[in-house]
Amino acid sequence: MLHPNDDNGDVLRRLEADGDDLSRPRDIDFNVVFPKERPANEFAQHLREKGYRAIVELENVRESHPWGVRVVKNMIPTHSGITAFEQGLQDLGDALGGYNDGWGCFSKPS
Numbered sequence: 001m002l003h004p005n006d007d008n009g010d011v012l013r014r015l016e017a018d019g020d021d022l023s024r025p026r027d028i029d030f031n032v033v034f035p036k037e038r039p040a041n042e043f044a045q046h047l048r049e050k051g052y053r054a055i056v057e058l059e060n061v062r063e064s065h066p067w068g069v070r071v072v073k074n075m076i077p078t079h080s081g082i083t084a085f086e087q088g089l090q091d092l093g094d095a096l097g098g099y100n101d102g103w104g105c106f107s108k109p110s
Contacts, residue, residue, distance in 0.1 A: 003079050008086075008103075012079060015107060024108040025076045027080040030086060032093045033065035039096035040067035046092060049069050061101075068101065077105060 003009035030083040044054035053073050057066040075081055090100050
């Protein structure tokens, strides 16, 4: 399958190269990071109210944004679907000082 030449396309190409069947739905973890615990919790609560799993953790991966929120969405991993969901997370995160920090999932081989 052809994927755009961007970060999401790169990940999808790697999954396919490893034998992943991208037509199969799976849980995808989206990560959004925040400078403080309170906005991370507000962000997570908003997503929980929409029915998503959202886990807040002190990750300290980024000094300026040590609080991470992992949002889990079960979906088929398409470029358009992932990109649109990330944009929605970014729109919500902007108001709270957060930003997207990538996504990942387990492979579903054919």
